[in-house]
Amino acid sequence: MFKKIKYWGMGLALLLGAMQVYAVEFNQVVTDQSKLTFVSKQMGVGVDGKFGKFSASIAFDPAHLQTAKAQLDIVMSSIDAGSNEANDEVKDKEWFNVKAFPTAKFVSTAIKALDKNRYEIAGNLTIKGKTKPVTATFTMVPLNAQPATARFEGGFVLKRNDFGIGEGNWADPSVVADEVQIKFNLVAKGK
Amino acid sequence: MSTNPTRYTVPAIVLHWLISIMILGTFAVGLYMADLRLSPVKLKLFSWHKWSGITVLGLAMLRLTWRLFNQPPSLPDAMQKWQRNIATGLHHLLYLLMFLIPLSGWLMSSAKGFQVVYFGLWPLPDLISKNEIWADYLKEIHEFLNYGMIVLVIGHAAAALKHHFIDKDDVLIRMLPFLKSKTSSKDQK
Numbered sequence: 115m116f117k118k119i120k121y122w123g124m125g126l127a128l129l130l131g132a133m134q135v136y137a138v139e140f141n142q143v144v145t146d147q148s149k150l151t152f153v154s155k156q157m158g159v160g161v162d163g164k165f166g167k168f169s170a171s172i173a174f175d176p177a178h179l180q181t182a183k184a185q186l187d188i189v190m191s192s193i194d195a196g197s198n199e200a201n202d203e204v205k206d207k208e209w210f211n212v213k214a215f216p217t218a219k220f221v222s223t224a225i226k227a228l229d230k231n232r233y234e235i236a237g238n239l240t241i242k243g244k245t246k247p248v249t250a251t252f253t254m255v256p257l258n259a260q261p262a263t264a265r266f267e268g269g270f271v272l273k274r275n276d277f278g279i280g281e282g283n284w285a286d287p288s289v290v291a292d293e294v295q296i297k298f299n300l301v302a303k304g305k
Numbered sequence: 306m307s308t309n310p311t312r313y314t315v316p317a318i319v320l321h322w323l324i325s326i327m328i329l330g331t332f333a334v335g336l337y338m339a340d341l342r343l344s345p346v347k348l349k350l351f352s353w354h355k356w357s358g359i360t361v362l363g364l365a366m367l368r369l370t371w372r373l374f375n376q377p378p379s380l381p382d383a384m385q386k387w388q389r390n391i392a393t394g395l396h397h398l399l400y401l402l403m404f405l406i407p408l409s410g411w412l413m414s415s416a417k418g419f420q421v422v423y424f425g426l427w428p429l430p431d432l433i434s435k436n437e438i439w440a441d442y443l444k445e446i447h448e449f450l451n452y453g454m455i456v457l458v459i460g461h462a463a464a465a466l467k468h469h470f471i472d473k474d475d476v477l478i479r480m481l482p483f484l485k486s487k488t489s490s491k492d493q494k
Binding site for chain 1: 343344345348349351352417418419420421422424425426428
């Protein structure tokens with residue numbers, strides 16, 4: 115009899131322990147381990163770029179997706195578009211108009227599960243004063259149990275002409291492709 | 306193969322003129338585009354320049370291979386030894402630069418972080434990883450080799466014209482398409 119209770123107790127303890135790992139709310143983004151990168155295409159050539167400065171705040175508990183949310187604020191002057199020449203160019207009016215629109219923002223509206231550790235996040239993206247709905251998929255990769263740490267990596271395809279990124283002569287998608295692959299890799303800790 | 310040909314073979318003539326036209330065109334585009342302000346036109350010109358340069362590299366490989374298996378006509382007997390040495394040296398240098406110039410451009414593109422994608426369709430491997438210092442060095446090297454090439458090409462063309470108009474031999478004619486060389490027409494008679 116005692117033995118049985120002991121087993122049940124052990125089982126329960128193990129279950130709670132396991133749940134603690136997953137029923138955690140990830141809410142502290144480790145900025146210096148997180149990355150926001152993109153790949154633009156010029157004349158068929160993929161060019162890597164990144165944003166050096168951004169802040170992300172998330173509240174993500176896989177067990178309570180209906181209350182999960184994420185917000186990203188990007189400092190547009192921190193862009194690295196692949197070359198010094200491009201970095202000067204993309205801050206101009208025709209591109210990001212960084213003087214008038216120093217930040218870009220993403221605010222989530224809904225997160226749903228697709229598969230084990232795979233999710234879809236929908237939200238509103240504001241660049242250059244224009245707001246459009248976007249949807250990205252991402253994977254949660256558990257890194258550590260105590261303190262609970264996970265990496266959230268995913269991305270989506272942004273159509274630059276939807277936001278007027280590269281106007282005038284630059285709008286021509288045969289030179290700079292309309293589709294830009296955006297990738298995020300956020301490391302977050304939970305409580 | 307023991308007979309001494311009087312003319313270059315048709316493939317050698319075709320490759321010679323095709324490559325020379327492409328080199329001049331690619332050089333002119335390169336000279337023009339280098340200091341342009343960033344624009345869609347600049348990106349197009351850079352891509353065309355790279356595709357053309359890679360084409361020259363491919364044609365140069367074809368040409369060298371052909372040259373190794375096909376004996377060119379020998380130089381006129383009237384030429385002095387030192388003239389022969391200069392001619393041979395100049396030809397070797399021209400061959401060397403046909404390879405080194407496209408390769409230095411390809412290296413430079415890799416170092417700048419822009420992969421070469423042939424005709425926008427076929428990605429070529431990056432020869433080195435992105436590195437600003439190397440990119441600057443390679444730009445200097447690419448420029449230097451090109452100015453060297455132009456000096457050699459002027460010397461090459463001047464020598465060919467000298468052979469034709471002053472020495473009145475068939476050194477130029479045997480590389481020209483559609484024209485029969487003096488000796489071969491004599492042979493036919």
